[in-house]
Amino acid sequence: MDVLIVGAGPTGLFAAYYAGFRGLSMALVDSLPEAGGQVTAMYPEKMIYDVGGFPAVRGRDLVKGLVEQAAPWQPTYLLGRKAEALRETGDGLDVLLDGGDVVHARAVLVTAGIGEFTPRPLPAGDGWLGRGMVHFVPSLDAHAGQDVVVVGGGDSAFDWVLALHPVAASVTLVHRRAKFRAAESIVREARGLGVPLITDAEVAELRADASGALCEVVVTTKDGPQVVPAQTVVAALGFTADLGPIENWGLEIDHRAITVDSTMATARPRVYAAGDVAAYPGKVKLIATGFGEAATAVNNIAVALDPQAHLFPGHSSNVE
Numbered sequence: 348m349d350v351l352i353v354g355a356g357p358t359g360l361f362a363a364y365y366a367g368f369r370g371l372s373m374a375l376v377d378s379l380p381e382a383g384g385q386v387t388a389m390y391p392e393k394m395i396y397d398v399g400g401f402p403a404v405r406g407r408d409l410v411k412g413l414v415e416q417a418a419p420w421q422p423t424y425l426l427g428r429k430a431e432a433l434r435e436t437g438d439g440l441d442v443l444l445d446g447g448d449v450v451h452a453r454a455v456l457v458t459a460g461i462g463e464f465t466p467r468p469l470p471a472g473d474g475w476l477g478r479g480m481v482h483f484v485p486s487l488d489a490h491a492g493q494d495v496v497v498v499g500g501g502d503s504a505f506d507w508v509l510a511l512h513p514v515a516a517s518v519t520l521v522h523r524r525a526k527f528r529a530a531e532s533i534v535r536e537a538r539g540l541g542v543p544l545i546t547d548a549e550v551a552e553l554r555a556d557a558s559g560a561l562c563e564v565v566v567t568t569k570d571g572p573q574v575v576p577a578q579t580v581v582a583a584l585g586f587t588a589d590l591g592p593i594e595n596w597g598l599e600i601d602h603r604a605i606t607v608d609s610t611m612a613t614a615r616p617r618v619y620a621a622g623d624v625a626a627y628p629g630k631v632k633l634i635a636t637g638f639g640e641a642a643t644a645v646n647n648i649a650v651a652l653d654p655q656a657h658l659f660p661g662h663s664s665n666v667e
């Protein structure tokens with residue numbers, strides 16, 4: 348394989364398109380089970396207003412478009428896999444994944460954003476992940492007609508509440524404090540829809556029916572325990588992000604980002620970085636910036652792998 352892209356956020360996804368456009372084979376590895384990086388993890392239902400060509404685009408739709416744009420080049424997705432270590436070989440690099448697999452590539456593009464995301468756990472949900480409890484809602488339709496309990500008080504929790512409200516039979520929000528971190532406007536919108544907001548409360552237990560499927564949630568409140576029907580619990584308690592193993596890859600790290608030059612090259616041969624994880628003077632961490640950096644990185648990788656190749660890719664509008 349020509350390029351291994353570490354991180355399937357917006358930058359990595361666009362880099363996959365660009366690698367294909369340059370005739371390079373590619374794979375993307377991401378520790379999350381879904382592509383889309385911060386957009387998918389933190390704000391899939393929010394509208395984004397500063398991506399060129401889209402006056403307004405929902406986060407989820409932007410990611411869908413990026414996946415579709417890369418699809419003709421048939422990228423290999425290694426989702427739910429973490430890139431642990433990097434070592435040079437005679438003809439490129441080996442990236443070691445958790446679980447022991449090794450991926451060999453002629454070049455590596457690190458698009459790891461603010462690092463690997465780990466959802467903050469819901470203690471009562473221990474053992475329920477994938478059995479009714481989720482951290483993401485990749486398909487709203489999957490919850491049509493269900494009773495859903497969303498746990499959390501931030502923007503993402505309320506985004507899920509508002510997105511699920513039209514499709515679910517019921518949506519209830521449980522938050523352990525009286526005050527919400529979420530923007531006042533979305534809290535007001537949820538109240539306006541009559542969504543029960545149970546505050547000063549904790550999810551104490553998830554309960555299964557006779558078939559073993561999640562059927563209800565026990566919530567402890569100041570007034571005593573309350574049982575809420577639920578076939579799905581969305582644990583939206585936020586994420587921790589950590590550059591983790593990448594900090595030990597022998598790259599130059601500056602404030603939890605990787606120093607690059609104007610070609611997006613790092614301190615190690617054939618290792619490039621782009622997007623939020625790439626650092627240089629004047630850097631602005633935005634999706635639009637990541638797209639431009641992905642194009643710069645991949646075009647420079649194309650030349651690094653084939654010195655006869657042109658740096659300028661030609662115009663995509665000239666390609667059939």
Ligand SMILES: Cc1cc2nc3c(=O)[nH]c(=O)nc-3n(C[C@H](O)[C@H](O)[C@H](O)COP(=O)(O)OP(=O)(O)OC[C@H]3O[C@@H](n4cnc5c(N)ncnc54)[C@H](O)[C@@H]3O)c2cc1C
Pocket residue numbers: 353354355356357358359376377378379383384385386389390394395396397428429430431458459460461462463464590591592593621622623624632633634635637
């Ligand atoms: C609430 C919120 C709202 C935002 N709104 C906007 C906006 O309106 N406009 C805008 O331009 N930007 C916005 N941003 C910023 C924008 O989301 C980021 O700039 C963008 O996501 C960066 O993309 P990226 O692909 O570089 O990194 P990320 O989106 O962070 O993706 C990096 C991916 O790398 C993966 N990864 C990291 N380390 C490893 C590893 N070792 N192994 C495997 N996988 C790994 C992570 O799991 C992640 O999926 C917002 C951010 C937040 C949090």
